[in-house]
Structure formats: structure tokens, C-alpha cells
Amino acid sequence: MTASRKTSQLCPNCRRLISRDEPSCPYCGLKSPGSWWKNNALLRPVAGPELFLNWLIGLNIGLFVVSLILNPAGMGFGMNPFDFLSPDNRSLVLLGATGTMPIEVLHRWWSLVSASYLHGSLLHLIFNLIALRQIAPLVIQEYGLARMFSIYTLGGIGGFLLSYLAGVPLTIGASAAICALIGAALYYGKSRGGSYGQQVYHQIGGWAIAIFAFGFLVPGINNWGHGGGMAAGILCGMLLGYQEKRRELLAHRLLGAACLAGTLLILLWGVTTSVIYRFF
Secondary structure, X not given: OOOOOOOEEEOOOOOOEEEOOOOEOOOOOOEOOOOHHHHOOOOHHXXXXXXXXXXXXXXXXXXXXXXXXXXXXXXXXXXXXXXXXXXXXXXXXXXXXXXHHHHHXXXXXXXXXXXXXXXXXHHHHHHHHHHHHHHHHHHHHHHOHHHHHXXXXXXXXXXXXXXXXXXXXXXXXXXXXXXXXXXXXXXXXXXXXXXXXXXXXXXXXXXXXXXXHHHHHOOOOOHHHHHHHHHHHHHHHHHHOOOOOOOOOHHHHHHHHHHHHHHHHXXXXXHHHHHHHHHO
């Protein structure tokens, strides 16, 4: 006798028990959840929210290491914790720091994307990655992975574009993109309402207040980038919609894929040209 075909499985996206023959997951709306490629053990980690977030964090860490390697002699080791393990400005500009100087003098408009993956010190990197690790899972849960990364990317661009228009000469950091996630979460909490929506709104509102307070108390913080990123995040949240209002559509996935492809190409260009300029 042949074994009967397995008729149930865990949804590759939300991990709820469903029938393998469902045209879409009744819980999260994933199309064709029983297809082999969405259940392949080698392919699943590429699209899994948790592992994607780990890859995003790893990308930030990797770019920070590259920025130090480009000019070890220019690395900061001062007693000030905010300057410990700080790359020199030349390395950061080569890799894609943004602002009026890179954009107007070097015509590097692509730096509006790359600057979100560069950091000025070890403490700068740690603070941003802690914030990303705390806030991104909520946005992924309520907006989906594709929309989260679109908000992160477009919000970072919006924040740095505003800081450029405000005349900030040189700026870097993931905080503009993280503020976009905060903006999207604030919009979700206010729009959804109810006890859960209010809880999200007040909790994320605490993050927003803390970030702006920190920005005004500590010199050198790009408050234009933070404010622009948050405003862009609110706008993206309104236009893209969240899960309870609008299920993830093909257009959302295509936008997320375009943001990912564009980001990787820009970062690859920045790293390649920097290495060639520095070592060859």
C-alpha cells in the first residue's frame, strides 16, 4: 500500500495549521501556501521575517566593519564613548554618506539609500540596532515583511532628503529609517484604535519622545532626518495600509523586492568603488 498524501501543514508565513490544498492561507492571506518552493527548507529562510531581520542587522554590522577596514589608521579610539571605534569621514563618504556635500559636490543621490547602513561609531551602531530589533517585529506583524522593508527604505530616503533640503552637510545612520518604522506604527495605533491600538500608540509614542529628546540633548544628532523619517513613515503607512485594512498584495511584494534589489545594488556599488579607490 502507498502512504496517503499529507493533507495538513503549517503555513510558511504565519505558522498556523492549515490544509495543504488551500488556495490561500485563511489566517494571513498567503497565496498558494502548499506550493513546494514556499515550504522548501533552503528557500524559507530567505523570506522568513525573523531571519530577514537578522540579515538586515547583519548588513548594518557588515558595512560598519568595512568602514573601519577602509582606513584603520583613521579609526577613533577616544575616551568619549560616542567616538569609540569611529570610522573616518573619508571612508564614510566613499561608502555612501549623504548630505549637501556628497549630493551637491559628488552628485551622489544614491547616498540617500546607502547612508541608512552606515554608522559613525560602535555606540551609534548598537543604539540603532537595539531600536531596530525592538520596533521592526511589531511593524512586520501589522504590515507584513514586504511593506515593513518598503517603509524602512522609503522612510530613510525621506528623512535624509529633508535633512539635505535643511542644509545638513554630512549625515549617516539607520535612525531615519527606524523613525519611519516608528511613524508607521504610530499611524497604525491611531488608525486602528481600541485598547490594542491605543496601547501600541502610547508605547511607540514613548520611543518617539525619547528619540527627539535625545536628539535635542546630544549635539550632532540629525533631528531633520528623524523628523523626516517619521513623517515619511506615517505617509507610507497611510498609502500602503496595514494587514487589518488591506491584505498584502502583489504590488506590495513587488515594491518590497524593488527596494531590496535597489538597496543591495547601491551598497555593492559603494563597497566596490570604495575598495578600488582605497587599495588599487
